[in-house]
Amino acid sequence: MTPPPFGIYLHWPYCRAKCPYCDFNVHLKNAASPSEEKIASWLIQEISGLRAAIGAREAASVYFGGGTPSLMPPRLIGLVLEAIERHFSLAADCEISLEINPEDASPAFLRDLRAAGITRLSLGAQSLRDEKLRFLKRRHDSRQIRKAMSQAARFFDDLSVDLIYAVPHETGASWRAELEEALGFLKEPRRAHLSLYQLTIEKGTPFFRARKSGRLAMPSPARQAALYRMTQDLCERAGFPAYEISSHGRGVSSRSRHNLLYWRYGEYAGLGAGAHGRLILEGRRFATETPRQPRLWGQTVETRGRGWSMTPLSPLQTAEERLMMGLRLAEGVPRQSLPEADTPRFQEEEGFLRKKGLLTESRTHIRATGRGRLLMETITTALSLALSSPPSSPSLPND
Numbered sequence: 404m405t406p407p408p409f410g411i412y413l414h415w416p417y418c419r420a421k422c423p424y425c426d427f428n429v430h431l432k433n434a435a436s437p438s439e440e441k442i443a444s445w446l447i448q449e450i451s452g453l454r455a456a457i458g459a460r461e462a463a464s465v466y467f468g469g470g471t472p473s474l475m476p477p478r479l480i481g482l483v484l485e486a487i488e489r490h491f492s493l494a495a496d497c498e499i500s501l502e503i504n505p506e507d508a509s510p511a512f513l514r515d516l517r518a519a520g521i522t523r524l525s526l527g528a529q530s531l532r533d534e535k536l537r538f539l540k541r542r543h544d545s546r547q548i549r550k551a552m553s554q555a556a557r558f559f560d561d562l563s564v565d566l567i568y569a570v571p572h573e574t575g576a577s578w579r580a581e582l583e584e585a586l587g588f589l590k591e592p593r594r595a596h597l598s599l600y601q602l603t604i605e606k607g608t609p610f611f612r613a614r615k616s617g618r619l620a621m622p623s624p625a626r627q628a629a630l631y632r633m634t635q636d637l638c639e640r641a642g643f644p645a646y647e648i649s650s651h652g653r654g655v656s657s658r659s660r661h662n663l664l665y666w667r668y669g670e671y672a673g674l675g676a677g678a679h680g681r682l683i684l685e686g687r688r689f690a691t692e693t694p695r696q697p698r699l700w701g702q703t704v705e706t707r708g709r710g711w712s713m714t715p716l717s718p719l720q721t722a723e724e725r726l727m728m729g730l731r732l733a734e735g736v737p738r739q740s741l742p743e744a745d746t747p748r749f750q751e752e753e754g755f756l757r758k759k760g761l762l763t764e765s766r767t768h769i770r771a772t773g774r775g776r777l778l779m780e781t782i783t784t785a786l787s788l789a790l791s792s793p794p795s796s797p798s799l800p801n802d
């Protein structure tokens with residue numbers, strides 16, 4: 404049996420400032436923080452530890468995420484990639500992505516990233532409007548972003564742009580103009596991708612506290628839904644249909660192969676502070692995680708030879724995860740990959756959700772409709788419950 408595609412995620416845990424909406428594992432540097440060299444050497448140790456644990460594999464994708472991985476010097480990125488090549492083979496068309504913040508996109512830096520082996524850039528623009536950028540407390544303005552976008556296109560032909568929408572007081576007209584501008588820019592690169600996220604208010608963030616105290620009023624659910632529909636419509640007409648709830652590629656080749664690996668429930672290693680992974684060892688799937696504090700993660704790598712610990716997932720947990728990830732995709736979840744769904748209880752729930760217009764009719768896939776993708780939580784909760792509940796007891800014959 405061919406193993407599922409395999410990818411490697413590397414987390415750079417530092418940012419220049421914490422964004423008020425972000426709950427990712429992000430830290431600010433201080434005098435006690437490990438040096439960049441040290442972090443890279445821990446990542447390199449992680450790569451050799453990973454090889455010892457899982458054996459030889461071919462990586463279909465490598466992803467430098469964060470935090471702000473564009474704070475990592477390209478020389479160190481090159482060393483980490485060399486270590487990956489030494490211990491694993493890279494697929495001929497391996498996608499090697501890096502998230503870059505607009506303020507880092509100087510020609511020299513972009514050239515060095517390319518030379519280090521990065522093939523795809525994901526630009527954390529978040530908005531092309533100054534007022535919105537100020538609200539999101541970003542460190543760049545729209546002029547810098549436009550410059551970053553055109554510089555990035557000089558060096559890379561595989562580009563993605565992240566934008567956030569449905570922020571307080573955002574009108575349909577202003578979001579439309581912003582999105583059209585981004586779509587216009589993305590006509591240029593050979594592979595072009597947009598990640599369009601509705602602003603979500605995450606627990607523990609400054610925005611969460613602001614909403615709680617009434618200082619931040621989010622758009623109503625109806626307004627959010629209208630903006631979402633407008634987004635789908637505009638992107639589709641521009642040739643960027645959604646292949647996942649928030650992800651739009653111009654054609655199949657522009658889709659993020661690394662992110663597809665998560666949603667199609669492939670296998671991936673998560674290395675670096677606070678990274679998560681899913682590995683299959685001796686036929687069993689494991690969830691892996693590393694300590695969130697960079698120094699603690701590094702100490703763990705040094706003392707144990709690897710920073711990650713792993714927990715086995717039960718067949719039910721595996722089925723639930725496969726379902727939750729796959730339902731985010733426009734293609735849905737292939738039925739043959741989820742035999743656990745082949746029960747009367749699950750089919751009953753599916754029938755109910757189909758009647759409500761949330762799932763499509765399909766023999767081969769479990770797939771959400773456009774409306775269903777707006778109500779993803781409802782669908783996944785209902786279907787997960789159906790997966791886990793015992794078969795309903797046969798009805799008693801009437802006496």
Ligand SMILES: C[S@@+](CC[C@H](N)C(=O)[O-])C[C@H]1O[C@@H](n2cnc3c(N)ncnc32)[C@H](O)[C@@H]1O
Binds near residue numbers: 502565
């Ligand atoms: C953790 S960030 C890292 C990217 C990069 N360092 C930056 O600052 O743009 C990854 C992406 O998640 C999205 N994101 C993070 N928190 C979000 C939230 N609360 N709501 C919507 N999108 C969010 C942003 O679009 C961001 O580009």
